[in-house]
Amino acid sequence: MDRREIAALLAYIGRLDPRLIRTDDGEVREQLDQWHELLEDVPIATPYGWDARVTAKKHIRVSPYPILPADIGRPWEGYRRDRLARHSDPTPSIDPDDQSAWTAELIGTRHAVAVGTAQPAQARAITSGRDEIDPKLEARLKQVGSPIPPAARAALAPYRPARAAREEAIAQGQADALGVRCDWCQAQQGEPCRRRRISPTGAVRGTTLRTEPHPCRLELATAQQAQQTERLQQPAMA
Structure with missing residues (x-):
């Protein structure tokens, strides 16, 4: 005052x-x-x-x-x-590589909330819709092309072999094996397959992640991809 x-x-x-x-x-x-x-x-x-x-x-x-x-x-x-x-810091719309501008926007938002000129930003639930994405962030994502830059994706590949193999297969036009459930190891959609370790008595002692999916899972994904391609081609043929 x-x-x-x-x-x-x-x-x-x-x-x-x-x-x-x-x-x-x-x-x-x-x-x-x-x-x-x-x-x-x-x-x-x-x-x-x-x-x-x-x-x-x-x-x-x-x-x-x-x-x-x-x-x-x-x-x-x-x-x-x-x-x-009650405030959850929203992601700034500034390029995160510009550290000073990123920090300035974060501090400015907090100050506006503290002095009562802006409402607290509540933690937002995870949704599948895209209508709630900040337009500035969406424009930035379109410019970059991916949430993970290509250089960072290549650097992470040795530490995420299953995901790297999946991305390479999709890039080559092959079926997405992780897009379906595995009937052999019961891995859910999006999860890599697992290799079971069996004890001499036949009991399961543990599991380890597989870089490559089980053949039956790949066959199922290939069949589903063929069915989808056939459905897309039917209107064009008609």
């Missing part, structure tokens, strides 16, 4: 509680200076739920003691903490 807003707040409080009214010019200036010094970073009101006049009115209604600047500043700090606690 600036000095003009502080003066308006003191006039409002004085109307509700005459004990705060000062008639001497020196006392008025001293009171104005004191309140401005302590509440300079507190806004008079925000678009989302904060109003210093409402806070002062609540204090005067329930407390027998004259209001102090701390009775305005303390609720304001609680208001800030509550908003930041």
Whole structure:
């Protein structure tokens, strides 16, 4: 609040509680200076739920003691903490390689939430729709072509052999074996196949991931791909 807003707040409080009214010019200036010094970073009101006049009115209604600047500043700090606690940092729209701009946008968003000029961003549920994607992020994704840059994908390939083999097969036009469930090892769709380790007694001691899918899974994926291709070609033939 600036000095003009502080003066308006003191006039409002004085109307509700005459004990705060000062008639001497020196006392008025001293009171104005004191309140401005302590509440300079507190806004008079925000678009989302904060109003210093409402806070002062609540204090005067329930407390027998004259209001102090701390009775305005303390609720304001609680208001800030509550908003930041409910805020989940949204992904900045800036290029993440520009670290200074990325950090500046993140800090700016937090500050806007804390001072009440923006609503807290809630943690969003994972959805399959694309209508909720930030337009700036979507444009950036189209420009890059993939969430993982090609250089990073190549560097990760030795640590993700199953995924690398799947991506290479799809790039060559082959069937996506991980797109179907494996009838042999019961691996679910999207999961790599597993190799069972059998003990001498015949019991399963454990499983390890396979780089290549089981042949039956690949055959099933190939059959489904052929069926899809046939269905797509039927309207054109008709």
